Amino acid sequence: MIALDTTDRRILRLLAGDATLSASAIGRRLGLSQPAAWRRIRKLRDSGAIRGQRLDLDHEKLGFGVTVFLGVKLATKGRVSLDDFERAVTAIPEVQTVEHILGLYDYRLRVVARDIADFERVLRRRIMTLPGLGNVEANVLLSEERRPGPIG
Template identity: 35%
Template structure:
């Protein structure tokens, strides 16, 4: 579906999501009209889903990031739905993922400091429904965080 020109456009867009369309067209070596057609086609095909804003939570005072892994009580038919609905209501939960295997779900949670983390854990995490087992991993450093595919 995509050709070398599409991949060139995507590479440039990934490198600088704030680039203007005129600059993007120039960097990708296409006309503005061609760029528009290609971007529209890639959006319609679902290749480009959204241009996102990434927030550095640490710069906003959130110094703690915890990855929580959960195994749910699967004897409860609504375990996944109830858990996910409750987790979505926790403002500090930035990501919810489901898995196949021994771990059912993973939450990413941010907190300002350890006292705030303890408050979130006691008031919000421990009250999540249908938890059979959980495990917490505190982020120490982020070595690689790439959202892009090698195009």
């Protein structure tokens, strides 16, 4: 864990809201010089507190109107089964996230599709053929509200 001061937390909050902000823009908002803001951002990156920047796509505007979360329980467990499953599921473009979890299911998948018929095609032709697949439970996303997580 990295020790964060108030300024570091303020920088992280600004970047969580808009990862494209420049060091000079952050400096102006926080009353820092551009070099001071840049050094702090660099320190946060080097420490691993900032792992990268991501592009947040609006799947619905891109024609993917359905998001489904799948709870997946493997039929067989073991290192080979996990590796085979993970390798195969990450090759499916409609699968946006693969989370190895503890609980009722072994994995949670976020799957996007154009519509329910398209999701059924992805489910039948791609997901149901995955190695080691056991039980699958689907939950269709109705709405989503995103909030930045806590910072220190």
